[in-house]
Amino acid sequence: MAQNRVLVVGSGIAGLTAALDLAEAGVFVDVIDQYAFPGGQGIRLSCKATDTCVKCGACGVDDRLGNALKHPHIRLMTGSGIQDVRKDNGFNVRIRQAPGFVDPNRCDDCGICLSACPVEGGILQGTSGHHRPFYAVNESACLYVKDKSCTACRDACPTGAIDLDAAEKTESIHAGAMIVAAGFSIHSPFEKPYGYGVFPNVMTSPEVETVLKRRARLVRPSDQSEPDRVAFIQCVGSRDAKLNHLWCSGYCCGFALRTARLLRHRRPQMHTTIFYIDIQTFGRTFDAFYKETRESVRLIRSIPGDIYPSENESLKITYLEPDTGETLQEDFDLVVLSVGMIPPAGLEALSKTLGLRPTPEGFLGDGNGIKPAGVFPAGAVTGPMTLAEAAAGGAGAAWQVLRYLKNSQR
Amino acid sequence: MNKTALIIGSGTCAKDLAETLAASGVSVLVAGVDGCAPAWGPGRTPNEASALLEIMDGAKIRFITGTAGGFTVEFADQDRRIRREVRDILIAEDPVPQVNGSLYGLTEGAGVVSLSAFKSMLNPDSGNSEAFESLSRVAFLTGALDESLPLIARDVMQAALDLQQNKGVQAYIFTGNLKVAGQGLETLSRNAKEAGVIFIKNTERPPEIVQAGDESITITYPDEVLRRPSVLNPDLTVVDETPLPSPRLKTLGDLFELETGPDGFLQADNIHRLLTFTNRKGIRVVGPARGVFPPVLIASEIAHTALSLSRTKDAETDEKNKARIETGKCVRCLTCVRICPYRAVALAPRPVIAAAACEGCGICAAECPCEAIAFDTFPSTATTGAVEPESEAGGNRSGASDFIPHVTVFCCSRSAVPARNMARAMNGGFPEGLSFIDVPCAGAVSRLHLLNALSNGADGVLVVGCHPDNCHSGGGTLLARGRSDGLKMLLPRLGVAHDRLAFKNLAANMGAEFSQVLEAFMAHLESLGPNPMK
Numbered sequence: 001m002a003q004n005r006v007l008v009v010g011s012g013i014a015g016l017t018a019a020l021d022l023a024e025a026g027v028f029v030d031v032i033d034q035y036a037f038p039g040g041q042g043i044r045l046s047c048k049a050t051d052t053c054v055k056c057g058a059c060g061v062d063d064r065l066g067n068a069l070k071h072p073h074i075r076l077m078t079g080s081g082i083q084d085v086r087k088d089n090g091f092n093v094r095i096r097q098a099p100g101f102v103d104p105n106r107c108d109d110c111g112i113c114l115s116a117c118p119v120e121g122g123i124l125q126g127t128s129g130h131h132r133p134f135y136a137v138n139e140s141a142c143l144y145v146k147d148k149s150c151t152a153c154r155d156a157c158p159t160g161a162i163d164l165d166a167a168e169k170t171e172s173i174h175a176g177a178m179i180v181a182a183g184f185s186i187h188s189p190f191e192k193p194y195g196y197g198v199f200p201n202v203m204t205s206p207e208v209e210t211v212l213k214r215r216a217r218l219v220r221p222s223d224q225s226e227p228d229r230v231a232f233i234q235c236v237g238s239r240d241a242k243l244n245h246l247w248c249s250g251y252c253c254g255f256a257l258r259t260a261r262l263l264r265h266r267r268p269q270m271h272t273t274i275f276y277i278d279i280q281t282f283g284r285t286f287d288a289f290y291k292e293t294r295e296s297v298r299l300i301r302s303i304p305g306d307i308y309p310s311e312n313e314s315l316k317i318t319y320l321e322p323d324t325g326e327t328l329q330e331d332f333d334l335v336v337l338s339v340g341m342i343p344p345a346g347l348e349a350l351s352k353t354l355g356l357r358p359t360p361e362g363f364l365g366d367g368n369g370i371k372p373a374g375v376f377p378a379g380a381v382t383g384p385m386t387l388a389e390a391a392a393g394g395a396g397a398a399w400q401v402l403r404y405l406k407n408s409q410r
Numbered sequence: 411m412n413k414t415a416l417i418i419g420s421g422t423c424a425k426d427l428a429e430t431l432a433a434s435g436v437s438v439l440v441a442g443v444d445g446c447a448p449a450w451g452p453g454r455t456p457n458e459a460s461a462l463l464e465i466m467d468g469a470k471i472r473f474i475t476g477t478a479g480g481f482t483v484e485f486a487d488q489d490r491r492i493r494r495e496v497r498d499i500l501i502a503e504d505p506v507p508q509v510n511g512s513l514y515g516l517t518e519g520a521g522v523v524s525l526s527a528f529k530s531m532l533n534p535d536s537g538n539s540e541a542f543e544s545l546s547r548v549a550f551l552t553g554a555l556d557e558s559l560p561l562i563a564r565d566v567m568q569a570a571l572d573l574q575q576n577k578g579v580q581a582y583i584f585t586g587n588l589k590v591a592g593q594g595l596e597t598l599s600r601n602a603k604e605a606g607v608i609f610i611k612n613t614e615r616p617p618e619i620v621q622a623g624d625e626s627i628t629i630t631y632p633d634e635v636l637r638r639p640s641v642l643n644p645d646l647t648v649v650d651e652t653p654l655p656s657p658r659l660k661t662l663g664d665l666f667e668l669e670t671g672p673d674g675f676l677q678a679d680n681i682h683r684l685l686t687f688t689n690r691k692g693i694r695v696v697g698p699a700r701g702v703f704p705p706v707l708i709a710s711e712i713a714h715t716a717l718s719l720s721r722t723k724d725a726e727t728d729e730k731n732k733a734r735i736e737t738g739k740c741v742r743c744l745t746c747v748r749i750c751p752y753r754a755v756a757l758a759p760r761p762v763i764a765a766a767a768c769e770g771c772g773i774c775a776a777e778c779p780c781e782a783i784a785f786d787t788f789p790s791t792a793t794t795g796a797v798e799p800e801s802e803a804g805g806n807r808s809g810a811s812d813f814i815p816h817v818t819v820f821c822c823s824r825s826a827v828p829a830r831n832m833a834r835a836m837n838g839g840f841p842e843g844l845s846f847i848d849v850p851c852a853g854a855v856s857r858l859h860l861l862n863a864l865s866n867g868a869d870g871v872l873v874v875g876c877h878p879d880n881c882h883s884g885g886g887t888l889l890a891r892g893r894s895d896g897l898k899m900l901l902p903r904l905g906v907a908h909d910r911l912a913f914k915n916l917a918a919n920m921g922a923e924f925s926q927v928l929e930a931f932m933a934h935l936e937s938l939g940p941n942p943m944k
Contacts, residue, residue: 021714025721047917053681053880059918060681062828109835129831129921214836216922239596246600250591278611280560280591284679284701285672287557301613323614325637365593383593389707395685396710399717403434 003405004028007093007175009350011076012040013057013387014379015181016064017394018401023073025402030173031068032080032095034346036136037126039065040183041380042387044127046212048258050265055283056258057387064391065130079139081346083170085353090176090408091374098139099166106161107133116156119143123153127213137162176408177374177401180364181394182350182381184341187237187245193306194233194337201227201313204236204339205255218263220334222313226267227333231317232256233304234276238340238384245340247361249384252338254282257290259336260297273298273332275319282386307335341384374408376400414439415719416483416496418471418662420446421504423697423708430712432463434720439494441466441485443658443665466492474499474666477756477764478692498692498719501662501676505653505698514551514619514649521625521647525552525565528648532572542577549629549644554584555616560592561704562650567598567607569648574605581606582642584629586613592704619647653702666693667753669884675701682882686711689884690753691767731770731787731850733763739782746774746783751884771883772854776893781858788849814843815869815935819928820859822852824882825918826874832921833928840925841932852876853886857893860911864901867944870910870935874927877915887915905942909934 006022008015011033019029037043042061048054068074079098086092102113113135117123122141126134143150144164154162186206189196196202200222203211211218220227234256238249253276260272274297283289304319310331318329343362351358355372359365363384364377378397379390413436417428420442428440428448440463441447447467469485469492476482481499485492509524516522523531531538552558552566563585570581583602588611590596603609610617610631617631627647633640655674663670669678669689677683677700686694696715697708733754735746740761747755754767755774763774775783821827827848834840845868849855852875863871873894875887894913901908914927 021717025717043919045919047920049877049880049915049917051878051915053877053917055679055681055879057681059825059880060684062918063824066828108838110838111836126835128919129828129833129835131835134835213919214922216920216926239590241600246597248590248592248596253591278587278590280587281557281589282591284675288672290557322634385593386591392685392707392710392714395714395717399710399713402717402720 003176008179010181011038012183013042014390014394017391018398021398023071029074032077037131048262093173097169101137102133103161104133106159109134112156113153116152180377181379182344184380187339189236202335229271229332230334231332232274232336234338236337236339249340253280261293264296414496415498417500419502423502424448427502434716437462443471445470478766501699502696503656503699507651525650545645547644548646549582550648552650553586560589563589570607571602582608732768739780771851776856817870818863818868820855820873822875825876828918829924833924851883851886852890869941873913
């Protein structure tokens with residue numbers, strides 16, 4: 001019966017939290033995610049602990065995903081999107097699920113498909129023990145899907161786990177309410193004078209997370225060596241009037257300070273520098289953490305101008321020294337851009353389908369005065385926020401959904 | 411079974427929580443720990459759900475007994491003792507704002523006010539509009555010497571914007587790091603700047619603030635553009651307030667044996683203590699009782715609490731994962747009572763596991779000196795270390811020797827097991843010779859487990875547990891490390907190299923590190939050779 005079934009769009013921390021709360025209350029939850037692997041952006045984060053936990057919350061996403069996958073009231077569908085929605089005593093939602101190219105019963109995670117694939121990003125790799133199978137064919141990049149011109153992965157797979165002719169599926173779900181927990185996407189900083197995409201050793205924060213996760217060390221893309229001098233540049237794509245990104249993304253100061261501290265702990269000879277505007281508060285013991293980190297990480301209150309190439313693929317950063325006003329230059333082996341959050345891919349279309357109206361900034365905000373009945377936004381899709389805030393938002397939305405379902409039964 | 415929720419608090423948060431719960435159909439009893447229940451104010455009665463909302467005013471809380479699902483609370487009202495049965499306990503104490511005047515060397519008076527007092531002045535209902543006619547310059551101090559908070563920055567910027575736009579007063583905001591991580595804060599800061607508010611941010615060289623005998627204030631600060639010190643004499647200086655944990659929280663923490671955070675709030679700084687949960691099932695901390703949070707987050711917490719409590723069916727207790735005390739062996743030393751992080755061992759009168767509160771961590775079993783506590787889900791000490799190593803294809807092995815070390819790896823279910831799954835997915839398998847024993851918490855691995863593993867043929871024993879501060883059981887990982895460190899000192903006396911035993915902290919998402927740790931340990935054991943105890 002529809003009154004006991006809820007559709008959650010997005011399997012990040014907000015969606016998973018909402019789904020678990022609803023499931024515990026006896027509601028059946030379908031969670032759909034447009035990407036191949038569940039867990040949203042949070043599941044891609046690496047652990048920043050040194051001797052003790054630094055409470056970044058990343059492992060909490062893993063924990064929640066594990067619980068959601070086990071819960072009998074929750075069904076998780078990846079590679080899925082909404083095709084259309086009809087109001088019919090609740091919502092009749094038609095969902096399209098991408099073909100399951102990789103058979104989870106046959107795949108043994110050997111990864112040969114990834115090496116065999118000629119297209120960058122044609123085969124995707126998971127980031128968690130809960131991502132089974134660990135590899136997925138990227139429908140939008142795959143050459144076979146495009147014009148049947150390549151079968152390299154299928155041919156190379158030793159267990160015959162890949163079926164490139166697998167068909168997409170559509171199904172209709174009748175849900176009493178919906179939670180939109182579509183999260184966010186990451187700003188791509190090509191417009192900045194930092195050489196992103198041109199200089200190999202300029203990376204974004206999510207790229208650093210991926211390297212740390214796969215390699216347990218940070219290495220320079222150019223030569224896989226560990227850098228001695230690392231610069232973090234904050235607020236890339238956030239607090240930016242030119243881009244009309246008038247928000248603070250909330251996670252980046254925590255990322256930079258925790259990562260810089262971790263790098264120094266693992267490799268004490270490394271020098272880390274953070275270029276910033278204002279350091280934001282994070283966690284519950286921020287003052288002590290900030291004080292301790294400043295002893296080993298250099299903080300410069302200035303956002304760099306141009307970055308030039310230097311020898312051995314290093315980068316020369318130019319910046320205005322805050323006290324004297326001089327223009328200085330300094331070389332770094334690796335530059336990390338702390339990129340901001342932007343509204344998630346596909347939000348415009350989803351908003352039209354559901355009757356939501358994003359704010360001028362593109363996030364859902366507090367509904368902008370328009371609140372279609374039975375549809376509840378939660379998490380970072382409403383505006384940039386941290387993992388903890390998104391989890392709380394998911395919990396809040398679950399409560400609103402339960403009340404709504406109860407009231408609509410009368 | 412009684413489904414009443416006891417809300418302990420004396421202020422706004424307790425009131426909001428009580429009203430929300432009562433409106434959701436939950437019976438609520440509201441009391442203050444020292445007898446001070448929230449005042450609903452003259453003429454403001456609790457809302458229409460008053461049949462479900464009972465206020466116990468004037469009665470102090472003396473103690474509680476019981477466990478999740480059924481607590482007994484004893485109140486003292488002068489000479490009377492009142493006992494009430496409740497299902498859940500919610501602590502919602504308002505914070506105590508500390509005016510930061512003394513931080514800047516200022517005393518409140520005519521020229522210096524707190525932010526709350528200033529906000530009241532700005533309130534159009536306060537009838538204070540003439541007060542602003544005599545002001546031309548107002549300085550706000552927030553995070554100029556310490557760190558501010560987004561919720562304080564919001565109040566300061568809104569007040570400054572109001573002054574600038576509506577009252578024709580020049581506002582100055584002195585701060586270090588401007589806190590804008592929060593919905594709408596960046597836009598607010600830009601609007602304030604455009605309206606003419608002057609922001610003076612100094613992290614390296616804070617402003618000098620002097621209050622003269624006649625109460626006039628002089629602020630000397632480095633000006634970024636002029637590159638020399640500038641002086642401001644504001645007509646009024648507004649200092650912010652830091653919300654501090656209420657002193658009642660310490661009383662409650664002791665009374666209920668709850669974990670306290672490093673900041674004095676009633677929740678450990680541990681990501682496993684999500685939202686309103688504490689180390690004790692059935693007892694929650696809401697909003698300002700657990701930390702400093704913006705109103706929108708507190709509203710979500712209250713909503714989440716209402717959701718959990720308005721469930722009509724109680725969560726079923728999974729009997730399988732609980733500790734069992736074998737009464738024939740128990741000598742009533744009460745170690746389990748003291749060591750349980752969840753306070754799940756009751757005295758009735760002999761030690762009895764309260765199944766509703768037991769999280770199955772296994773720490774009690776590991777600490778019990780008589781091995782009187784058993785679990786169904788992982789091996790007792792007697793059966794450990796009958797080492798039958800798994801043989802999984804894949805993985806790396808260094809070394810050309812024929813000796814394949816047999817390694818017993820105790821894996822904490824919350825960190826090592828997920829990390830192992832991730833490692834297996836990334837690398838396709840593990841080297842030969844490994845035998846994994848999964849435990850609920852590293853704290854469940856006792857000294858006997860470790861010794862038996864070694865004496866039964868393991869060449870090396872590795873314990874993998876969570877990082878300190880990330881242990882769901884609070885201190886389980888620290889106990890485990892302590893046992894391992896202690897045993898390492900004894901091993902040489904048995905003729906065994908101490909580094910055949912190792913302890914490692916990992917998190918659930920550290921798959922790559924898990925593989926690296928195993929490889930390094932195996933390589934080291936290869937160089938040590940077979941266990942002489944075999």
